[in-house]
Amino acid sequence: MSYQTIIFEKQGSVAIIKFNRPKALNAINPDVVAEMGDALDEIEKDGSLRVLILTGEGEKAFIAGADIAHMVNLSPLEARRFSVEGHDLGFRLENLPIPVIASVNGFALGGGTEMAMACDFIYASENARFGQPEINLGIIPGFGGTQRLSRLVGKGAAKELCLTGVIISAQEAKSIGLVNKVFPPDKLWEETLKTANLIASKGRVSVRAVKQCIDRGFDTDLRRGCQMEADAFGLCMASPDGKEGMRAFLEKRKPELEGELI
Ligand code: DAK
Numbered sequence: 001m002s003y004q005t006i007i008f009e010k011q012g013s014v015a016i017i018k019f020n021r022p023k024a025l026n027a028i029n030p031d032v033v034a035e036m037g038d039a040l041d042e043i044e045k046d047g048s049l050r051v052l053i054l055t056g057e058g059e060k061a062f063i064a065g066a067d068i069a070h071m072v073n074l075s076p077l078e079a080r081r082f083s084v085e086g087h088d089l090g091f092r093l094e095n096l097p098i099p100v101i102a103s104v105n106g107f108a109l110g111g112g113t114e115m116a117m118a119c120d121f122i123y124a125s126e127n128a129r130f131g132q133p134e135i136n137l138g139i140i141p142g143f144g145g146t147q148r149l150s151r152l153v154g155k156g157a158a159k160e161l162c163l164t165g166v167i168i169s170a171q172e173a174k175s176i177g178l179v180n181k182v183f184p185p186d187k188l189w190e191e192t193l194k195t196a197n198l199i200a201s202k203g204r205v206s207v208r209a210v211k212q213c214i215d216r217g218f219d220t221d222l223r224r225g226c227q228m229e230a231d232a233f234g235l236c237m238a239s240p241d242g243k244e245g246m247r248a249f250l251e252k253r254k255p256e257l258e259g260e261l262i
Helices: 030-045 076-095 111-117 133-137 145-153 155-164 170-175 185-200 204-218 222-238 240-250
Strands: 006-011 014-019 051-056 061-063 100-104 107-109 121-125 129-131 181-183
Touching: 006 030, 014 030, 014 061, 014 185, 030 076, 051 061, 051 185, 061 100, 061 111, 076 111, 100 111, 100 185, 107 111, 111 129, 111 145, 121 170, 121 185, 129 170, 133 155, 145 155, 170 181, 181 185, 204 222, 204 240, 222 240
Parallel strands: 014 051, 051 100, 061 107, 100 121, 107 129, 121 181
Antiparallel strands: 006 014
16 A cells, blocks of 8 residues: 555564654644554554554654644534544554554654554654643644543643643653653664564564553553453463463573464
8 A cells, every 4th residue: 555644664573654744744634644544454464563663754753743734724523523533543553462662753742742652652862852732722632642641641740741832852751751761863763673673572462461451451440450461361371472481491492482363
């Protein structure tokens, strides 16, 4: 399939989606949302892929937000639909059977911070900038920002960012727990790929189980979360990987983790 607003590539078992509207700092419009949906369809059907990386084309931006030129003309019902489609995309990233890393190479504002937060974790370059500046436009975050930000950094920090609209540095984003690691700009891609390949070398059954347990457990109480963990632990042992991983340890060799997703 050919794409206009994103670049979709595969490097071995790593899938890469690059937002590709550099003249508009990769702002998200409905075409981006639709093409990402198509790329996720492709990824879900391709059993050889183990990790997805999201990043931005160009040196300036990951995503500078939803496309303001598009949003300015939306009716309330169209705005609601755009928001719901954005939410669906976030849930699709969360429900993808493989982990998703946001490699943030510049501005990640509004919908950009929201897209990054829907990924499993965020790596950023030193020049990356984060924020929810929608308040300056007379609107509020519409792609899950009020919900995911507070879950990631706590209510106080989330309210401060959404109420002031200030843009923060990558280091500050790291200090509040929004970003996992910060790298010099020329090292970000190498480091992201290194981590993606490390995860890709693990068994897909246990990788998926970790992602599901942490995401689903986060939205429930500890006891139910632990029940989910016990079920997933049992499922890992139902796949050949559980036995193979432990036997390989005991036999002092590298495991061959080839279990299929259930
Ligand atoms: N949308 C459209 N175009 C954008 C854009 C955006 N978000 N951000 C930048 N651009 C365009 C600029 O208009 C400019 O285009 P030309 O004039 O060259 O044609 C080009 O990208 C370069 O931008 P600048 O010239 O402004 O570059 P600077 O380095 O001077 O400034 C900046 C970079 C990122 C600080 C600045 O561009 C900026 O402040 N951009 C807007 C950031 C922003 O406010 N982002 C949040 C957008 S609101 C919802 C759904 C979603 C959302 C909300 C509700 N529902 C439907 C309910 C999410 C909302 C948002 O994300």
